[in-house]
Amino acid sequence: MAGGRDVKRRIKSVENTRQITRTMELVATSKMKRATDRVHAARPYADALHEIVSGLYSPGLADRYPILRRPEETKRAAILLLTANRGLCGGFNTNLIKQARTLMADLRGRGIETELHIAGKKGIAYFRFRGEPMLMKRTDISDHPTVDDAESLIGPLRDRFERGEVDAVYLVSSKFKSAMSTPPQTRELLPIRAEGEASSADVYILSPSGDMILDRMLPAYIRNAVFTALVENAAAEQGARRTAMKSATDNAGDVLEHLTRTYNRARQAQITQEIAEIVGGSAALE
Amino acid sequence: MAGPLNVSVVSPSKVVFDGQASAVVAPAWDGQVGILPGHAPMLALVGSGVLSIDRPGGGSDTFHVAGGVLKVERDQVTLLTEYAGDEPPAELPAAAIVHVEDAEA
Numbered sequence: 450m451a452g453g454r455d456v457k458r459r460i461k462s463v464e465n466t467r468q469i470t471r472t473m474e475l476v477a478t479s480k481m482k483r484a485t486d487r488v489h490a491a492r493p494y495a496d497a498l499h500e501i502v503s504g505l506y507s508p509g510l511a512d513r514y515p516i517l518r519r520p521e522e523t524k525r526a527a528i529l530l531l532t533a534n535r536g537l538c539g540g541f542n543t544n545l546i547k548q549a550r551t552l553m554a555d556l557r558g559r560g561i562e563t564e565l566h567i568a569g570k571k572g573i574a575y576f577r578f579r580g581e582p583m584l585m586k587r588t589d590i591s592d593h594p595t596v597d598d599a600e601s602l603i604g605p606l607r608d609r610f611e612r613g614e615v616d617a618v619y620l621v622s623s624k625f626k627s628a629m630s631t632p633p634q635t636r637e638l639l640p641i642r643a644e645g646e647a648s649s650a651d652v653y654i655l656s657p658s659g660d661m662i663l664d665r666m667l668p669a670y671i672r673n674a675v676f677t678a679l680v681e682n683a684a685a686e687q688g689a690r691r692t693a694m695k696s697a698t699d700n701a702g703d704v705l706e707h708l709t710r711t712y713n714r715a716r717q718a719q720i721t722q723e724i725a726e727i728v729g730g731s732a733a734l735e
Numbered sequence: 736m737a738g739p740l741n742v743s744v745v746s747p748s749k750v751v752f753d754g755q756a757s758a759v760v761a762p763a764w765d766g767q768v769g770i771l772p773g774h775a776p777m778l779a780l781v782g783s784g785v786l787s788i789d790r791p792g793g794g795s796d797t798f799h800v801a802g803g804v805l806k807v808e809r810d811q812v813t814l815l816t817e818y819a820g821d822e823p824p825a826e827l828p829a830a831a832i833v834h835v836e837d838a839e840a
Contacts, residue, residue, distance in 0.1 A: 490749040497745060497813055501778065501804060596747045596817070653808075656763060656779035665780055666804055669817070676747055 453719060456712040460705060467701035473537065474694035477687045480592060481628060484684035487593070488625055491680050495673055502670045505663045506641075513660065515611035516667050519640050525562040526617040527584075527606050528552060529638075531678060532569030533686045534588055539693030541623065541631065541686055542571040548633035549621045564615070568602060568679075592683050599676035603638070607671055610639045622678040623685035629692060631685035638674055641667070739791045740772055742812045744798065744819055751798060751819040758789040759812055761805050770807055777807040781816055783827055802828040 511517040530549045532542050549572070553563050566585035567573050573586045585605075590598050609615050618639040623631045655662060742759055744752040759770040762784030770777075783801035790796065801824050803816035817828040 487748065491747060493743070493750050494745045494747045494815060497806075497815055501806060501815070505778075652776050654775055654777040654779075656768075656777065657765070659778075662778055662780055662804060665802075669803075673747060 453712060453715045456708055456715060460708045460712060463701050463704050463708065467698055467705065470694045470697040470701060474691055474698055477538075477691035477694055481684060481687035481691055484592065484680070484687050485625070487680050488684050491677055495677050498666065498670055498673055502663070502666055505659050505666075510660070510663065514664065514667065515613075516607065516639070516671075517641060518611075518613075520613075520616035523559075523561050523616040525564065525615050526556050526619060527564050527566060527609070527615045528556075528619045528621060529566045529602065529606065529675070530568070530572050531590075531620070531622040531682045532567065532572035533682075534570045534590075535686075536571060537693065538686055538690035539696075541689035541693075542569070542575075544633045545621060545623060546572055546575050548635060552619060552621060552635050561617075566602070566606065590679065592687075594676065594679035594683055596672065596676050599672050599679055602679075603672055603675045607639070607668060616640075620675065620678055622682045623689075625681040625685040625688065628688035631689050636674070636678070638671055641671075738772060738810060740770065740810050740812050742788055742814075744786065744788075744800070744814045744816065746816055746819045751816075752788060752796060754788075755791055756788045756812070757791045760787045761814060762786060762800065763805065768805070770812055772810050774807050774810075776809070777805070779805045781805050781814065782832075783818075783824070786814065786819075799823045 511519055528549055530545065532545050536542065549565075553565075556563050565576060565581060565583045567576065567583050568585075568587040568590050570588050573583065573588065576583055585602075587602065590602075603618075606615070606618050610618055617637065620636045620638050621633060622636075624634045625631055739755040739757055740759060742752060742754060742756045743750060757772070761768055761770065762782050764780040764782045767784070768779060781800060781803040784799070786798045786800045788796045788798075798819050799822060800814065800816040801818040803814065806813045806815075818824045
């Protein structure tokens with residue numbers, strides 16, 4: 450039976466593929482472990498900063514700080530999209546891109562101009578293919594994002610918001626719920642949404658002053674929101690890759706089982722046929 | 736007699752210190768500020784310099800910090816800082832520089 454050798458070759462090739470996907474799964478698992486640790490390590494700062502900023506915030510401050518300005522109408526919005534530099538992570542990048550496109554369509558539908566700022570090769574490649582202009586293309590954000598990375602992403606946007614060149618800044622990134630669940634989400638970074646109505650600042654000794662502290666901490670607050678998103682995005686990417694590679698490995702196993710069965714059946718059929726031929730041949734001689 | 740201070744020093748990427756202390760000396764924007772148990776609630780900008788935490792049993796931990804904010808409330812001292820490490824930062828973060836004129840304005 451001629452099929453036997455072909456099947457054997459396919460088995461070999463699927464085995465190789467399975468070995469690769471399994472290795473990638475293991476690599477992603479260990480990278481995810483470290484990335485998850487970073488997500489957890491970044492939380493105390495974010496929580497404490499949030500508490501301080503919302504404690505000092507009062508609606509009257511908006512007149513004094515450009516960063517707190519609340520545009521009456523939104524003419525132009527910036528979208529900061531965080532994607533991965535690499536693929537082979539299931540729907541991770543596709544979901545993020547889809548989320549960004551939905552947001553763009555929604556904003557344009559309301560008559561708002563949009564501009565794109567993208568980190569990650571995958572997002573850049575997609576929007577280049579679509580012919581969408583991008584104001585920022587960054588591919589140098591590693592698996593281990595730093596605060597400086599976050600600052601370099603958001604700093605220019607924050608300045609432009611303060612100067613009134615954009616009226617809103619949206620951040621599209623993945624939320625890291627667990628390795629299995631990394632849904633894309635959209636957050637409105639600027640203008641800052643008022644949260645704490647009651648200011649708790651009265652009971653504190655403020656040095657130098659509540660306004661000054663807020664002035665220093667607000668940029669840090671925005672930057673940290675981006676930093677947290679970068680860290681979560683990195684963890685989510687590895688989680689998505691692990692899940693994708695695990696199902697690829699499992700699939701390869703199923704395919705192998707099927708192919709092995711086909712091969713064995715072919716081999717058995719060949720043996721049976723050979724015996725039949727021998728028996729037939731000797732019977733013809735008698 | 737008030738109990739020991741609970742101190743946590745947090746940088747954006749990790750918790751640098753979390754534990755009890757009998758006293759804390761932190762570099763605020765306008766000079767060192769000492770904090771003992773029973774301190775009034777306070778929020779202060781952090782400049783740059785050495786943060787020293789005296790442990791209840793004696794001995795102390797020191798860190799170089801730069802930029803951020805210090806919060807004291809009911810013997811809980813939280814120091815959020817841009818930078819924390821054993822060495823002074825190579826370059827001061829912008830947040831660590833507070834001009835007196837700005838503060839008085």
